[in-house]
Amino acid sequence: DGGITQSPKYLFRKEGQNVTLSCEQNLNHDAMYWYRQDPGQGLRLIYYSQIVNDFQKGDIAEGYSVSREKKESFPLTVTSAQKNPTAFYLCASRDITGTHEQYFGPGTRLTVT
Amino acid sequence: DAKTTQPTSMDCAEGRAANLPCNHSTISGNEYVYWYRQIHSQGPQYIIHGLKNNETNEMASLIITEDRKSSTLILPHATLRDTAVYYCIVRLPHSGGGADGLTFGKGTHLIIQP
Numbered sequence: 001d002g003g004i005t006q007s008p009k010y011l012f013r014k015e016g017q018n019v020t021l022s023c024e025q026n027l028n029h030d031a032m033y034w035y036r037q038d039p040g041q042g043l044r045l046i047y048y049s050q051i052v053n054d055f056q057k058g059d060i061a062e063g064y065s066v067s068r069e070k071k072e073s074f075p076l077t078v079t080s081a082q083k084n085p086t087a088f089y090l091c092a093s094r095d096i097t098g099t100h101e102q103y104f105g106p107g108t109r110l111t112v113t
Numbered sequence: 114d115a116k117t118t119q120p121t122s123m124d125c126a127e128g129r130a131a132n133l134p135c136n137h138s139t140i141s142g143n144e145y146v147y148w149y150r151q152i153h154s155q156g157p158q159y160i161i162h163g164l165k166n167n168e169t170n171e172m173a174s175l176i177i178t179e180d181r182k183s184s185t186l187i188l189p190h191a192t193l194r195d196t197a198v199y200y201c202i203v204r205l206p207h208s209g210g211g212a213d214g215l216t217f218g219k220g221t222h223l224i225i226q227p
Contacts, residue, residue, distance in 0.1 A: 004156075033214050042200065043157070045214035058214055090156050101147070102215060104156030 003027065004105035006091050011110045013085075021076045021108045023091035031094040032074035033102065036060060036087045043090060049074055050096060078110065085112045117201045122222040131188040133221050135201030138182040145206050146177060147215070148186045150197040157200065157217070160186065191225045198222050 004025045013019045025032065031050045035043040045058030049068040063082025068074055074093075078085045088109050092102040118136040125131040137146065147162040161168055161175045163184070168175045174187040188195055200220040 035214070035217075040219070042217035042219050043215070045216075048214055088154070092156070101159045101162065102157075104158070107154070107156050109154075 004091060004093055004103055006089075006105035006108050009106065009108060011108055013110070013112050015112055016080045017112075018077055018079050019085075019110065019112075021078065021089055021091075021110070023074045023076065023105060024072055025074075025091075025093045025103075025105075026072060027093055027095070027103060028071070029093035029103070030071065030096045032068070033092040033094070034058075034064070034066065034074070034076045035090045035092065037090060037107075038087050046076065046089075078112075085110060117203055117218060119199070119201050119218065119221045121219070122224065124224050124226055125188075125191050127193060127225050127227050128190055131191040131195065131223055131225070133186040133188075133199050133201075133223060134183065135186070136183045137201070137203045140181050140203050143205060144203050146175065146181075146184050147202040147204070148173070148175065149200045149202065149215075149217070150195075151200070151220070152194075152197045160199075191223075193225050193227060196223060196225045 007022045033048045034046040037043050044060050046064050047066045049055035052071050055066050055068050065077045088107050090107045091105040094102045145162050145164050148160040149157040151157040161170055161173050163175045177184045198220040200217050202215050
């Protein structure tokens with residue numbers, strides 16, 4: 001099946017620990033994105049990448065880091081510098097030759113205590 | 114990206130057509146209207162998009178007014194599984210050097226009643 005996978009679905013961490021969220025796609029899409037969603041709110045863009053080995057900050061990049069070493073993979077690290085990391089994290093990808101139709105993964109719900 | 118305004122919530126009876134409005138009075142000439150929906154605790158799902166002509170696919174129809182300042186998403190025969198938050202987004206079809214992401218507002222929470 002083609003699509004985007006995120007793992008794990010639920011993740012629990014202690015405050016002060018870095019944690020890395022996985023995102024993999026087999027759609028052969030060049031562009032990939034990370035969004036954060038808080039309860040009752042819309043999505044906010046954290047980072048995006050349009051090509052391997054290149055990525056750009058979105059609206060709320062502070063406290064997060066990413067890498068894009070392979071086209072299929074765009075992992076997100078939530079660092080201890082992120083003041084309020086508990087949230088629902090969504091990864092998406094897009095065919096840059098098309099319009100802005102983005103395909104989303106199922107999301108990872110991160111809880112930091 | 115142009116700003117959009119949607120009602121916070123709507124109810125619709127199962128089997129009836131659900132009509133979801135969106136106002137985008139500041140839309141520019143080459144911006145598209147996109148609709149996504151998000152079922153609780155899942156990732157958003159693309160539904161449909163359009164520029165100025167009405168569009169239809171297997172999921173929904175999109176009606177855009179002639180002045181393009183508003184649009185309506187129509188789910189022709191709503192089922193309980195259509196209960197979700199529906200997002201209307203307006204933007205250029207290709208990234209233009211700025212932040213290349215979608216701006217999701219709070220959307221409309223559509224509740225399909227049995």
